[in-house]
Amino acid sequence: MKIKSTGEKAWDMFFVVLCLIVSAICIIPMLNLLAKSLSGTDFLVRNEVYLLPKGLNFNAYSTVLKDPKYIRAFVWTVSLTVICTVLSLSMTTLCAFPLIFEKLRGRKAINIFITITMFFNAGTIPNYLLMQKLNLLSNPLVLILPGVLSVYNMIIMRSFFYGIPDSLRESAEIDGATFFEILYKIYVPLSKPVMATLALFYAVGRWNGYSDALMYMREEKYYPLQLLLYNIINNINSVEVATQEGFSAPGLSESLKAAIVMFSTIPILCIYPFLQKYFISGVTLGAVKE
């Protein structure tokens, strides 16, 4: 064990404190929101709530839970996220796997075909016109299909596949395994880390996205949670029960908004810490290769 000088120790402490401050800056906005969602109306109106709830109660949460519109949006967004994640992961795997075979004829052309889409984007209006032509406007599929494959994520998966020794698939090929078998029996089981990472990326993308719904979706019953949230925050239309139970009362509306935001955040916040070691390697793979 190396003995450190006093000056060294002081610097160590300095960095510890610095990180404490940085962490506090990350957490304080969430704490403030949580406190507001749990506080009594009177304290909110008098601007007395800082980081801890005052007049602790769960009225805001029970109001939100009783709101049929909110519950519908929540269930719809959860299903949407699950469907999108499963479909996107399958598409990404199906695209990445064949491209690691050097013997694949036309591989270079296919790679160029794929790479061009990363650099040139036709733009918002051409995409909108396409949805119109495909009759997807206001169709729930419009929230699934346009983002079903991310080329960036595909490259991450391909980099991971490259890291799996060629000898494994070559010996399987000699044993007469088909490519589908090689994919499902060798590559998929070995790729759990990258699958977990990309599942998280796709799920977060769908859960947090709202611009596609804003542009393509006119049917309010298919609004994902984030768009509903956007409308609530900007008072475009308020939650049904909230209008009945006094959205006009300033204190309640504050805690209601806070409760809704908390509800919409918690699912992701519960998942990401457990996937940390996976997504770190995923981000690194994407940055190092290509």
Place this chain on the structure above:
Amino acid sequence: MSKPVKAQSNQKFGVYMKKYWQLYAMLALPLLYLLIFKYIPMVYVQIAFKKYSLMGSIWTQPLAKNHGFEYFIKAFQNNDFRYALKNTLTLNLLDLIFGFPAPIIFALILNELCFTRYKKVVQTIAYMPHFLSWVIIYSLALQLLAPNAGLVNMVIQNLGGEAIPFLNDEAHWVGSYIGFGIWQNFGWGSIVYLAAIAGINPELYEAASVDGAGRFRKIWHITLPGIKPTIVVLLIMSLGNILGGGFDRPFAFQNNLVMRVADVIATFVYRVGIKGLQFSLTTAVGLFQSVVGVFFLLMANWISRKLGERGIW
């Protein structure tokens, strides 16, 4: 002689396909997806040069005036677009100046922490903002920065200061926007740099210690040069994206009081194109943005190669 050769290669192709058709079958859906959702919109780009109406096919519509460049000229005569262009460049430049160094500095700080478990906890907390949507971040900003009920202004007023209109005044809005951008990205952005730091040969540090180098000399002479290639690659990508930028963040943060500094190209296209139905004008704007974006990216890559760094491709 050529005929049998051809027959032979056809036969070979048959043998090849008999084995490899499965790989093409796997690629079919992804490539079909790219064809429909990425390439067909490129065909629609031509309405930037045409008088577009909702009726009829895009192929038969007449060319716009000025050899088809009518809408590009109109865009640059449009005050709202000029503001949007200026704001896109300004906000991206400010993001670059303040937001780009933040993850590097954070990674360097984390690297100086000697308690592994504490470091892990700090990392987990710092990654959190990246997982929040911009709508949620804006609502956090509202709760935090509102003129009277916001936490920050409550503290300022308690200390005897005057409330600051963080989100309703143009200059303050820009500050808040950039600030929350840094808040969202500094932790996540540091992952790449931490990986690069982990790849530096530890013997370099030991040798430096033997030579009597202190903590900051080691950062300056070993860590920073070690992550320089990573910094350059990410800088190129940011420079290439100087005219780009997403829709979600500015749209979530906008309000009517600050539109003069908050409207960017992406939100201009949404407002004037999808809401206002001026399809040709906004397609022209989008095309301008894409083409200039590709140009910037190529330029940045070329410059970095001239300076002796590896490019991004």
